[in-house]
Amino acid sequence: MNVIAALAISMVFVGCCSNVVFLELVVKEDPGAGNLATFLQFVFIAVMGFCTVGKFGTAKRNIPFKQYLMLVGFFWTSSVANNYAFDFNISMPLHMIFRAGSLMANMAMGVWILKKRYPPLKYLAVFMISAGIAICTIQSSGDVKAPRETHKDAAEEERLQFIDWLWWCLGIAILTFALFVSARMGIFQESLYAKYGKHPWEALYYTHLMPLVFWLPTAQNLxxxxxxxTETPMVEVFGITLPKQVLWLILYVVTQGLCISAVYVLTTECASLTVTLTVTLRKFVSLLFSIMYFRNPFTLGHWIGTLLVFIGTLIFTEILQKCVAIFLPASAPVEKKKKK
Known part of the structure; x- marks a missing residue:
């Protein structure tokens, strides 16, 4: 493994894990700030891309503009939906577990759209991932917490809890929708790369630049x-005083840029197996940190569901099989001695 690959792997863990932490800090301060965080992320990456990839508007595209429109539609929809789900009483651990189930959605889309067929072990892996997500969802449904004060009247509090649960169900629906939109985007992206060649940095730039106009209808929300x-308590960092939420948003945007860049570099420097293993381990580390540091409720059922998701992911990507092959190599066939 070269130095660039090793640096990219370390940056995936540093950038992506810290990014999840800052996102959780943002939504804990303001559960509805997911849309704003996504918008700022898009602006930051679009500006950086304009200076580097776009060369201040002088660079020519390798993929036609019309093709990017479809890709942008998928990407913007999934990104906004994923972060907007926090406004519907979705906890960060459940959010991460859902996002880890992307392989399930990818396989379902592959079977439906591309008419692909997979070996039985991959179907088993997808069943494990689906079961894990279902278990975590059921476990979380009994502990829905909305950012509000408990009502003094018991009957009114029970009614409010039911409303909170309905909003939570809508959040689950949004996450599920985003999962399959993201999977559909992956299939479309594969077809683009097959036809026009791989241009990941260009795609990253245009998928963040072009959707900026989509936020115009949500300007009031932003x-x-x-x-x-701006009304959150002030904090001082390196002699600069600014609102706490503004600080979290800045750190979220910067670490998101670092995370995405590290993953893109990793895909160019390492085999897909290494990339998948790194990203999977990063998700698991982020989940553990969220549970321990932020004290998010996590029951035995959650742990069982989480293990099913991650073991299923390792089986689907054939990482587990290859690890087993390393430690338990197949014995060479013994040749029978021929009788003279």
């Missing part, structure tokens, strides 16, 4: 959450 962010 302004509202900017106002909330």
């Amino acid at each position: 302004v509202g959450h900017v106002k909330i962010a």
Whole structure:
């Protein structure tokens, strides 16, 4: 493994894990700030891409503009839906577990759209991932917490809890929708790369630049959450005083850029197996940190579901089989001695 690959792997863990931490800090301060966080992320990457990939608007595209429109539609929808789900009482651990189930959605889309066929072991892996997500979802349904004060009247509190649960169900539906939209985007992206060649940095730039106009209808929502962010308590960092939520948003955006860049470098420097293993381990580390540091409720059922998701992922990507092959190599066939 070369130095660049090793650095990329370390940056995936540093950038992506810290990014999840800052996102959780953002949504804990303001559960509806997911849309604002996504918008700022898109602006940051679009500006960086304009300077580097776009060369200040002078670089020519390798993939036609019309093709990017479809890709942008998928990418923007899945990104906004994923972060907007936090506004519907979705906890960070459940959010991460859902995101880890992307292989299930990819396989379902592959079977449905591309008419692919998979070996039985992959179907088993997808069943494990689906079961794990279902178990975690059922476990979380009994502990839905909305950012509000408990009502003094028991009957009214029970009614409010039911409403909170309904909003949570909508959040689950949004996450499920985002999961399959992201999978459909992956299939479309594969077809683009097969036809026009791989241009990941260009795709990253245009998928963040072109959707910026989509936020115009949500301008009022963005302004509202900017106002909330500026009204949070002030903190001092390196001699600079700024609102706490503004600090979290800045750190979220910067680490998101670092995370995405590290993953893209990793895909160019390492085999897909290494990339998948790194990303999977990163998700697991982020989940553990979220549970331990933020004290998010996590029962035995959650742990069982989580293990099913991650073991299923390792089986699907054939990492587990290869690890077993390393430690338990197949014995060479013994040749029978021929009788003279």
